[in-house]
Amino acid sequence: MSADDVRLGINELIASYADCIDDDRLEEWPDFFVDDCRYLVTDRASHEAGLKHGIIYCASRGMLVDRVTSMRRVLMFEAHRYRHLVGPPRLLKIDDRAAETRANFVIARIMHSGETSLFATGRYLDRIDVSDTSYRFIERLVVLDSQKIDTLLVIPL
Amino acid sequence: MSADDVRLGINELIASYADCIDDDRLEEWPDFFVDDCRYLVTDRASHEAGLKHGIIYCASRGMLVDRVTSMRRVLMFEAHRYRHLVGPPRLLKIDDRAAETRANFVIARIMHSGETSLFATGRYLDRIDVSDTSYRFIERLVVLDSQKIDTLLVIPL
Amino acid sequence: MSADDVRLGINELIASYADCIDDDRLEEWPDFFVDDCRYLVTDRASHEAGLKHGIIYCASRGMLVDRVTSMRRVLMFEAHRYRHLVGPPRLLKIDDRAAETRANFVIARIMHSGETSLFATGRYLDRIDVSDTSYRFIERLVVLDSQKIDTLLVIPL
Numbered sequence: 001m002s003a004d005d006v007r008l009g010i011n012e013l014i015a016s017y018a019d020c021i022d023d024d025r026l027e028e029w030p031d032f033f034v035d036d037c038r039y040l041v042t043d044r045a046s047h048e049a050g051l052k053h054g055i056i057y058c059a060s061r062g063m064l065v066d067r068v069t070s071m072r073r074v075l076m077f078e079a080h081r082y083r084h085l086v087g088p089p090r091l092l093k094i095d096d097r098a099a100e101t102r103a104n105f106v107i108a109r110i111m112h113s114g115e116t117s118l119f120a121t122g123r124y125l126d127r128i129d130v131s132d133t134s135y136r137f138i139e140r141l142v143v144l145d146s147q148k149i150d151t152l153l154v155i156p157l
Numbered sequence: 158m159s160a161d162d163v164r165l166g167i168n169e170l171i172a173s174y175a176d177c178i179d180d181d182r183l184e185e186w187p188d189f190f191v192d193d194c195r196y197l198v199t200d201r202a203s204h205e206a207g208l209k210h211g212i213i214y215c216a217s218r219g220m221l222v223d224r225v226t227s228m229r230r231v232l233m234f235e236a237h238r239y240r241h242l243v244g245p246p247r248l249l250k251i252d253d254r255a256a257e258t259r260a261n262f263v264i265a266r267i268m269h270s271g272e273t274s275l276f277a278t279g280r281y282l283d284r285i286d287v288s289d290t291s292y293r294f295i296e297r298l299v300v301l302d303s304q305k306i307d308t309l310l311v312i313p314l
Numbered sequence: 315m316s317a318d319d320v321r322l323g324i325n326e327l328i329a330s331y332a333d334c335i336d337d338d339r340l341e342e343w344p345d346f347f348v349d350d351c352r353y354l355v356t357d358r359a360s361h362e363a364g365l366k367h368g369i370i371y372c373a374s375r376g377m378l379v380d381r382v383t384s385m386r387r388v389l390m391f392e393a394h395r396y397r398h399l400v401g402p403p404r405l406l407k408i409d410d411r412a413a414e415t416r417a418n419f420v421i422a423r424i425m426h427s428g429e430t431s432l433f434a435t436g437r438y439l440d441r442i443d444v445s446d447t448s449y450r451f452i453e454r455l456v457v458l459d460s461q462k463i464d465t466l467l468v469i470p471l
Binding site for chain 1: 161201242244245247259261262263275277278279280302303304305
């Protein structure tokens with residue numbers, strides 16, 4: 001695989017991840033991760049302080065599946081949707097097995113009433129498995145700029 | 158033409174479309190479409206319900222031209238401007254003649270007074286004629302996340 | 315260098331510039347410019363009227379360094395942060411020495427309290443030195459859509 005193909009594959013992974021959430025196809029969300037993954041939503045101050053836990057913390061693909069299941073069970077998932085806007089990802093490091101990237105994001109939240117607001121901003125810090133043809137996240141850190149995140153953080157970011 | 162060139166051509170079409178509107182060069186806007194085109198602004202719920210009409214509906218390039226003409230005539234076009242931020246487009250399907258892409262957007266509206274607000278979020282669902290060197294839209298569906306769009310939808314999105 | 319490499323280099327320059335500011339590594343900010351550079355923050359109306367000065371104006375790399383030094387001295391730099399979201403850059407012109415690009419941006423401002431707001435929208439109009447392996451800005455015009463910019467414009471955009 002050429003460097004360009006790797007880059008395209010990474011872009012596609014990041015974009016289709018956002019579409020999956022924005023389209024409310026949350027059952028497919030865990031498939032973007034390897035089994036032995038790490039998914040963390042935290043804020044900038046906690047991240048810089050080296051804290052390993054955050055607002056949402058999942059240490060395996062199974063935990064992601066559990067999260068979606070319980071979310072669907074409480075049946076509040078149609079109350080709002082997100083719209084992700086993810087900037088062009090920067091490729092920081094790459095070898096045959098994994099790539100490290102970062103990308104800025106802005107997420108708008110659209111309530112069922114139609115009310116739209118700027119919900120969250122921050123950056124994705126990713127480690128991506130590129131050893132197989134279908135790329136997946138080994139680690140996805142969602143570092144929010146603000147520590148004042150709405151209590152209504154149900155849907156993954 | 159290589160796959161990379163096609164991709165660059167698509168990116169350029171989408172970006173220059175946004176610039177055309179943001180720069181208030183609306184007379185050039187219809188030139189981004191083939192003659193026998195379809196331009197539709199709708200909301201997510203209507204789109205998912207399969208409704209074919211929307212907030213704005215144009216079934217030919219001529220209708221786009223008419224729209225700009227009447228808009229200029231009522232002379233309210235300097236009252237506000239948009240700023241488009243369009244995420245990296247995803248290429249869903251391609252053959253020798255047409256490409257299907259989708260891209261997320263966030264549009265800010267800047268009133269003449271300088272007041273800036275988050276105006277609309279959503280995604281573009283596009284079919285693009287790639288058979289000629291100058292790419293154009295066969296179909297551009299603007300699917301807004303919110304059904305609560307401001308009544309002041311004059312300028313195309 | 316191939317056209318693709320140049321494009322990647324430009325994308326990387328623009329993205330790492332934004333990261334530098336968002337990460338509050340402002341001492342590195344002047345290094346994104348050649349010595350004999352021009353950095354201007356202005357608004358659309360002033361830009362279209364051909365006015366050469368703006369809200370912030372620096373006519374050399376030394377002036378950028380001075381700006382950071384005085385900013386740090388007044389010690390208000392931790393009061394807020396930005397999050398840049400820069401759209402895919404358009405390559406307008408290129409030769410062996412320089413490239414002309416433009417890119418839309420949306421900047422959110424995150425106050426120390428966590429309060430997040432849509433701070434500024436606009437476009438970057440850039441001239442980039444591509445004659446060396448490390449690309450740098452010869453000229454960066456930051457054209458804001460609104461003339462009503464918050465008085466708190468301390469951090470560069």
